[in-house]
Amino acid sequence: MDINKKHHILKKQLKEQSVHLKSLLENASTYAIFQLYDESDDFNETELIYASPAVCDILGLDAPVTYEDWWKIIHPDDLKGFAKADKDAGKTGFLRTACRIFHARKNAWRWIQVESSLVRETSQDPFIFNGIIYDITERKEAELAASEQRENLQKSLDYHSERLVQANLRLRKEVAQKKEAQAALQELASGVAHNFNNILMAVASNTQAALGYLVEPQKAVKHLQNVLAGVDNGRDIVKRLLDNVLNNPKDESGILPIDLASLLKKTVKLINGTWPILTNPQISLDIKVLESDCPVMIPEGQLMEVLFNFFKNSAEAINGEGRIKTGLLKKNQKAVIWIQDNGPGVRPENIKKLFNPFFTTKGALGQGLGLAISKKIITDFKGKVNYLGKPDSGAFFTIELPLAKTAEISARSEKKNGSIGLTGLDILLIEDEALVAMGMESFLNRQGCRVRQVSSVAKAMAEIRKKPPQFVVCDFGLPDGNACDVKHELTKIQCTAPVVFLTGWCKEQIIAKPGFAACLPDALLQKPISNNELLEVIKQNLN
Structure with a gap:
């Protein structure tokens, strides 16, 4: 191909491409x-x-x-x-x-x-x-729309974030208020416990002292024993109040095995003829104990409270006339107490709500707490409460508790107190509640102790300097100080006498006080305490 022809072809192609591009x-x-x-x-x-x-x-x-x-x-x-x-x-x-x-x-x-x-x-x-x-209008409008959406989303996010922050602040405020309310409730409960425990302590110590002097009449002895039983029940109630408010773990270390057969008989005997609701001759309370050996591990006062609640419910249900039966039997390594009455029973729709707090069928006359409290007490000690009654056939409840094991009975029973010889023991008793001091001093004197009783830190220091005691029992809160001041004085003169602190406040509050760790006592006891408890502590620390 000559060059002219080739040039012509290229020119034609270029022209075609130019036309196409144009x-x-x-x-x-x-x-x-x-x-x-x-x-x-x-x-x-x-x-x-x-x-x-x-x-x-x-x-x-x-x-x-x-x-x-x-x-x-x-x-x-x-x-x-x-x-x-x-x-x-x-x-x-x-x-x-x-x-x-x-x-x-x-x-x-x-x-x-x-x-x-x-x-x-x-x-x-x-x-x-x-x-x-x-x-680029469509693209720009899409970008602007997206930007607007992002802006709106950010505003919404900021708005909801602010609401979340405000809600969090309100929640924190509510939590703080609840903590303050809880603290106030704890303080109130502790204050009630303190005052109530001091009253119970005075009642207990004086009653125990009076029992020691009474030989006759037997009726007085019986009633004083009932007073002591009431004191024990009151102490248990105060302890449970504090444990619930302060969220204290359940302490079973001091629980002794009790004979359920004896306790059931004792409870029936105590309330039969003494409770106003059961003094009506038209109401009978009968007991049938099929087993004589049913040891269980539960505080006696709490179980009596449970039985009182069930008997009271039955008496109210039969409305002034009828029959209440109770009994005891063993079944599958459990002790079973049953309570039955010939009242109207419980309606089927109410059975599931029977143990709910504040549920009652008594209207304004009922608080709806008795059965709820009773069930909690029993379940706390690995037991069960059941309702087995049928419609129109009266109420029928069972209370199941595991039987105490032999090794458990032996270990706990070692804590029971016998006669303790304390003749001549010089005890310095520091207590500003006159009734409490009177009862304790009288009891300790009957054990042969020589008791020096004072009511303040200053007087205690004077007695200590005069003659160091062999044993010190000191109430924690005193008008001019507290028991730590007394302990420091004993340490200062190198007196090694055992020291026991008593308090009507809960132990946890005393232990948390500043300086307590520097004046640890040999024992810290919460009022009210029985004389046997005090004697056991004295014995342990003297040994």
Whole structure:
């Protein structure tokens, strides 16, 4: 092929490609091509030397289009930015910016993106820019919508975050208030316990002392024994109150095995004829004990409280006339007490609610606490309370408790006290509650002790300096100080006599007091205490 023919073919192909490229440029709708001729930085001297047909459509202008026309439709807020980008293009040779233009045909502001680059052979050549314009309105609107959504989302997040912060602050405030209320309740419970325990201590010590002097009459002895039983029950109630309020763990270390048969008989005997509700001759309370040896590990006072609640419920249910039966039997290594009456029984729909706190069928006359408290006491000691009555056949309850194991009985029974010889023991008793001091002093004197009783720290120190005692029993709270002051004085004169602290407050509060760790006693006892408990502590510490 000669060179002329080859040249002709290439020229034809180039022409076809040019036509094709021109067709692409002139028929484009989403972009437009332009060319600028510029000899200076002044846009007024810039000439638009070529614009594809789509330029008019994208810019909303009528042909022919000038570069000056272009500037007139730019949004005022975008003029400054566009002018800076145009000026910088003269230095960098490249322009890329976006702006809003007013589209006259659509009567709306539209977003366009402009990109152009410098084309010239030498630095002396005039500025020639080839560029392209895109309509980016849809993309920009999507970005603005997304931005608005992000902004709204952020506002919503900020709003809900603030609400969460406020809710957290309220929750913290409520928690703080609850803690304050709990602390106040603990203080109140402890104060009630302190005063109540001192009263019980006075009753107990004086009653025990009086029993020692009474030989006759037997009726007085019986009633005084009932007083002591009441004191023990009151002490158990106070202890449970403190344990519940202070969340103390259940302490079973001091629990002794009790004979359930004897306790049931004792309870029936105690309430039969003494409770107003059971003095009615139309009500009978019968007992049937099938087993004589049923040792269980539960505080006697708490179990008596449970039995009292069940007997009281039955007496109220039969409404002044009827029969209450109770008994004891063994079944599957458990002791089972049953209580039955011939009242109306419990309706089927109420059986599930029977042991719920505050549930009662007695209206304003009932508090709905007796059975709930009773069930908690029994379950605390691994027992069960069941209702087995049938409709219209009277109520029938069973109380199940595990039988105490032989080894457990032997270990706990070693704690029981026998006669203790304390003749001549010099005891310094420091107690500012006169009734408590009188009862304790009388009892200890009957054991052969020589008791020196004082009511303040100052008087105690005077007695200690006069003659160091062999044993010290000291109430913790005194008018002019506390038991730690007495302990420090004993340490100061190198007196090694055992020291026992007594308190009507709960032990945990005393132990937490500043300075307590530096004056630890040999024993810390919570009032009221029985004389046997005190004698046991004296015996242990003397040994």
